[in-house]
Amino acid sequence: MALVVQKYGGSSVSDAHSIKRVAKRIAEARRAGNDVVVVVSAMGDTTDELLDLAAQITPLPPQRELDILLTAGERISMSLLAMAINNLGVKAKSFTGQQAGLITDAVHGRARIVDVVPSRIRETISKGQVAIVAGFQGVTTDTNDVTTLGRGGSDTTAVALAAGLQADVCEIYTDVDGVFTADPRIVPNARKIERVTYEEMLELAASGAKVLALRSVEYARRYGVPVHVRSSFSGATGTLVVGTYGDRIDPNAPSGEEEQMEAPIISGVAHDRSEAKITVVGVPDVPGMAARIFEVVAGAGANIDMIVQNVSAAATGLTDISFTLPQGDSPATMAALTAVQGEIGFASLQFDDQIGKLSLVGAGMKSHPGVSARLFGALRDAGINIEMISTSEIRISVVTRADSLDDAVRAVHTAFDLDSAEGEAVVYAGTGR
Numbered sequence: 001m002a003l004v005v006q007k008y009g010g011s012s013v014s015d016a017h018s019i020k021r022v023a024k025r026i027a028e029a030r031r032a033g034n035d036v037v038v039v040v041s042a043m044g045d046t047t048d049e050l051l052d053l054a055a056q057i058t059p060l061p062p063q064r065e066l067d068i069l070l071t072a073g074e075r076i077s078m079s080l081l082a083m084a085i086n087n088l089g090v091k092a093k094s095f096t097g098q099q100a101g102l103i104t105d106a107v108h109g110r111a112r113i114v115d116v117v118p119s120r121i122r123e124t125i126s127k128g129q130v131a132i133v134a135g136f137q138g139v140t141t142d143t144n145d146v147t148t149l150g151r152g153g154s155d156t157t158a159v160a161l162a163a164g165l166q167a168d169v170c171e172i173y174t175d176v177d178g179v180f181t182a183d184p185r186i187v188p189n190a191r192k193i194e195r196v197t198y199e200e201m202l203e204l205a206a207s208g209a210k211v212l213a214l215r216s217v218e219y220a221r222r223y224g225v226p227v228h229v230r231s232s233f234s235g236a237t238g239t240l241v242v243g244t245y246g247d248r249i250d251p252n253a254p255s256g257e258e259e260q261m262e263a264p265i266i267s268g269v270a271h272d273r274s275e276a277k278i279t280v281v282g283v284p285d286v287p288g289m290a291a292r293i294f295e296v297v298a299g300a301g302a303n304i305d306m307i308v309q310n311v312s313a314a315a316t317g318l319t320d321i322s323f324t325l326p327q328g329d330s331p332a333t334m335a336a337l338t339a340v341q342g343e344i345g346f347a348s349l350q351f352d353d354q355i356g357k358l359s360l361v362g363a364g365m366k367s368h369p370g371v372s373a374r375l376f377g378a379l380r381d382a383g384i385n386i387e388m389i390s391t392s393e394i395r396i397s398v399v400t401r402a403d404s405l406d407d408a409v410r411a412v413h414t415a416f417d418l419d420s421a422e423g424e425a426v427v428y429a430g431t432g433r
Ligand code: ASP
Pocket: 009, 010, 041, 042, 047, 048, 073, 135, 136, 150, 151, 152, 153, 154, 155
């Protein structure tokens, strides 16, 4: 029989009734003869509520204390879930991240897993019991303090445990039936993707698709963990995240080439509302200016995404440089740039947090010309202005006004024939918060 790691997100365990429902699924998987390890997130919007609570105490809580606070959310759900499973006559035990052997670095709030030593988990499943593990947390050996892995980090806990235990599959249970060609909350006739490569899923997650946390996909690719994204509310098979684009070519087909033509060119359309744009206006167009500006930006700890530099006006010899970054990194970055305005000699700074980013992702675009033209044409027909553009081998991203982002996503989804004929995708739960 198989060793299965199952992860249940917050919307799947939002109240006592949901916890009992999930417990039934887990008990069934165990009774079917599988070894079962479960990773669970905090109930519903608990993590956000704890953050709100901390903000009422102080605007800048110490990171160490914030981590201890947030890990409480997962302790509540893990213990309740273990109780519910025991109630069904199946033995289950819950463990904190530390007890489960999730060792991280010491970066509070976004710690990285450096090792997984799941001896207590192995011991538990070898006795035929279900092990429940609190997601999103670990311990740093530097100080023995509790750490958290960053928002959405329970996915990473699950994939890391699956890798550490050499599980057969890591099942990520959520409130939709899998990975869709766009967020079903915005595009109701989005299509479920049956199978997606690690590379494409990485680009989708990095471009704002929230169905899987980015780090969990990086981890899955590094260790070759097959990930199955599916709903805890239905029995439908979900989306398999496995392999590389080449694997999609059917080896039994008469000609590999033909099969590849049939593989979809585009996997999906992701969107992101969490970034802001800073424009440095009137930068002297001489060597070294971009280097100096981005040294300052990096020094402020900002993780920049897109960059655009205008052609300088010959008359003035001045240029404008715009870049995007997470909204949360903006205040420190604006302050750092303002401090060097005299030294660099730029005219002014503009800040804009009313932007949205749309990304079209698909491994097939490598070998298909005309994808950008079709994307830009769809936006033109919808009357949407493009402010910035960037590309990778398998992605094209554009920045638009935030309030036209939803329309842009729908227009592009239709233009690439991604709309499903089978009716609307179901969103079973969750506030999308
Ligand atoms: N509870 C944490 C969060 O809301 C971790 C997770 O859900 O994966 O971000």
